[in-house]
Amino acid sequence: MQNMLRDRQDAQGHMFHDYFKGEEAYEIVERDDGYFDYGNPALYFAQYNDWAEAERKAVNRVRGRVLDIGCGAGRHSLYLQEQGFDVVGIDNSPLAVETCKLRGLRDVRLLPINDISPELGVFDTVLMLGNNFGLFGSIDGGRRLLRRLERITSSDAAIIGETLDPHNTVVPEHLEYHKFNKRRGRLPGQVRIRVRYKKYVTPWFDYLFVSKEEMLDLLKGTGWRAKEFIDGEGPIYIAMIAKSNGEVPGGPVT
Amino acid sequence: MQNMLRDRQDAQGHMFHDYFKGEEAYEIVERDDGYFDYGNPALYFAQYNDWAEAERKAVNRVRGRVLDIGCGAGRHSLYLQEQGFDVVGIDNSPLAVETCKLRGLRDVRLLPINDISPELGVFDTVLMLGNNFGLFGSIDGGRRLLRRLERITSSDAAIIGETLDPHNTVVPEHLEYHKFNKRRGRLPGQVRIRVRYKKYVTPWFDYLFVSKEEMLDLLKGTGWRAKEFIDGEGPIYIAMIAKSNGEVPGGPVT
Numbered sequence: 001m002q003n004m005l006r007d008r009q010d011a012q013g014h015m016f017h018d019y020f021k022g023e024e025a026y027e028i029v030e031r032d033d034g035y036f037d038y039g040n041p042a043l044y045f046a047q048y049n050d051w052a053e054a055e056r057k058a059v060n061r062v063r064g065r066v067l068d069i070g071c072g073a074g075r076h077s078l079y080l081q082e083q084g085f086d087v088v089g090i091d092n093s094p095l096a097v098e099t100c101k102l103r104g105l106r107d108v109r110l111l112p113i114n115d116i117s118p119e120l121g122v123f124d125t126v127l128m129l130g131n132n133f134g135l136f137g138s139i140d141g142g143r144r145l146l147r148r149l150e151r152i153t154s155s156d157a158a159i160i161g162e163t164l165d166p167h168n169t170v171v172p173e174h175l176e177y178h179k180f181n182k183r184r185g186r187l188p189g190q191v192r193i194r195v196r197y198k199k200y201v202t203p204w205f206d207y208l209f210v211s212k213e214e215m216l217d218l219l220k221g222t223g224w225r226a227k228e229f230i231d232g233e234g235p236i237y238i239a240m241i242a243k244s245n246g247e248v249p250g251g252p253v254t
Numbered sequence: 255m256q257n258m259l260r261d262r263q264d265a266q267g268h269m270f271h272d273y274f275k276g277e278e279a280y281e282i283v284e285r286d287d288g289y290f291d292y293g294n295p296a297l298y299f300a301q302y303n304d305w306a307e308a309e310r311k312a313v314n315r316v317r318g319r320v321l322d323i324g325c326g327a328g329r330h331s332l333y334l335q336e337q338g339f340d341v342v343g344i345d346n347s348p349l350a351v352e353t354c355k356l357r358g359l360r361d362v363r364l365l366p367i368n369d370i371s372p373e374l375g376v377f378d379t380v381l382m383l384g385n386n387f388g389l390f391g392s393i394d395g396g397r398r399l400l401r402r403l404e405r406i407t408s409s410d411a412a413i414i415g416e417t418l419d420p421h422n423t424v425v426p427e428h429l430e431y432h433k434f435n436k437r438r439g440r441l442p443g444q445v446r447i448r449v450r451y452k453k454y455v456t457p458w459f460d461y462l463f464v465s466k467e468e469m470l471d472l473l474k475g476t477g478w479r480a481k482e483f484i485d486g487e488g489p490i491y492i493a494m495i496a497k498s499n500g501e502v503p504g505g506p507v508t
Contacts, residue, residue: 026292028282036450038280038292173453196290199427 003112003203004092011200013095015041016073020099025197032192032204033177044073044130051075054232055129058160061240063249064124069113070132074100080127081105088120113145118152126159133161133239134207138190139218142208146222150243158248159224159241165189166209168235187214215239257366257457258346265454267349269295270327274353279451286446286458287431298327298384305329308486309383312414315494317503318378323367324386328354334381335359342374367399372406380413387415387493388461392444393472396462400476404497412502413478413495419443420463422489441468469493 005013012027019025019041027039048056059076062085068077071089073096080087081104089105091097092112100108109120113135126149128135136142149159166178166189178188189209195202210218216226219241227248228240240248259267266281273279273295281293302310313330316339322331325343327350334341335358343359345351346366354362363374367389380403382389390396403413420432420443432442443463449456464472470480473495481502482494494502 028290028292033453034455035453036282037452038282198291199287199289201288 003114004110005094005202007094008200009202010093010095011195011197011202012072013093013097013099014200015197016044016093016099017095019045020073020102028196030194030196031177033173033180035173035177044075046075048079052232052236054230054236054238055162057230058129058162058238058240061158061160061249062125062127064154064157065122066125066127067116067120067123068127069116070128070130070135071100071105071108072096072130074103074105074108076127076129077105077108078103088123090116090120114141116145116148116152120152122152122154124154124157126153126157126161128159128161129238131162131164131207131209133163133215134209136208136218137206138208139187141206142218143222146219146224150223153243155243156246156249157243158246160238161215161241162232162236162238163209163215164232164235165211165237166235167211189214212237212239257368258364259348259456261348262454263456264347264349265449265451265456266326267347267351267353268454269451270298270347270353271349273299274327274356282450284448284450285431287427287434289427289431298329300329302333306486306490308484308490308492309416311484312383312416312492312494315412315414315503316379316381318408318411319376320379320381321370321374321377322381323370324382324384324389325354325359325362326350326384328357328359328362330381330383331359331362332357342377344370344374368395370399370402370406374406376406376408378408378411380407380411382413382415383492385416385418385461385463387417387469388463390462390472391460392462393441395460396472397476400473400478404477407497409497410500410503411497412500414492415495416486416490416492417469418463418486418489419465419491420489421465443468466491466493 015025015027025041029037066080066085066087068089071077071091077087077089089100089108090111097108097110181188191207192204193207194204223244224241225244226239227242230238242248269279269281279295283291320339320341322343325331325345331341331343343362344365351362351364435442445461446458447461448458477498478495479498480493481496484492496502
């Protein structure tokens, strides 16, 4: 979702906001091959103890000033804020930002990933958990953004990015979709989707799932290098990405 | 859903079948104004003790030979079969029928509501719970079907039909939809929907929600008359409908 969303487009934001108010809510994801999926809003509000082990491990590697890209309802940012970190959450959804504020996140900004600029200051950790590595969207767009992130981060900064290996599936509809993507010159896991909730619907946007190999390729020439992978359940993994000459922070892996 | 569904159209059936196999499943309902809703498949498998009180009361009024129209995953039919009733379940979804068979329902047939005929034999109770009064679809179609049901039922038969009063809402999108329906000459609660699950999608079909007044009007000239309403939660109610000269069965209202 590359642009700031208007209210009618703010499907996820309305879902977050309704769920936060205690109303029934649900996330519907439509893929451009007509595949419809459902998402449970509770996941976006899960507390640290309910996160997958890989996410808990990854968050324990955070240090310094943090940029949480696509902060959603703020589950990672709020946890880090509690731990004393200086966190800036950004999202392109007005009601996601509003929900984060209502939940007590102090620095959250309405900002699409493409509008990230040096005005935000310098960061030591860039957080893209919850599959948010996918926000890079494409090889070209991703490389452009990675180079931009390189310029607004400290020399020993890390990007902590979560995705899943799209090839690690036996679901016929997904395998068929990968072929469809290859035929039209896209990465197999470059899904084109839009989110729906009630009558709210986002514009179509690209969300990128990559294998470890594909990620290594994507990072080439960007000034970043994957140093370590934290494997999650099934196809899920989290990449610890450092600057080409830097090292990823170690730390208490619990 | 007036016709027998082909496999690619059998969204609910695939949902039932997957859920029964223990897989994640979900129901997505798309209305023709672009409103998307979510349904929890667990509701279709709920056991008697988890049903709403109105449904438990209504089911206790069943007697004789039963036709369960739109039997779905079989929750009502299976309960009645256990209680010793002679039940025929019908549905236009091949995988709903298959799921009912797997769950042990002895007489379940792949049959759209429009294909109900005297070949099924004579019934004492026609069950349309779980909003299935809506399967009548429209005033004209409903009256046609009601007259047909009149001919294949005993003189003291009852239709037990559940719906909800669509006017009993404050949801702006629904109120707007009622106006949209009135402008195009439809009953406010005559929703045009299709069900989606993964890449499965039913054809568009009409599903009818009526107030008690609208129901009384619909029944005119059909040989049927609403004798009693069992109020459920919020806008939900269940009508006990008898033949014009008959009475609805009383019985243990628990």
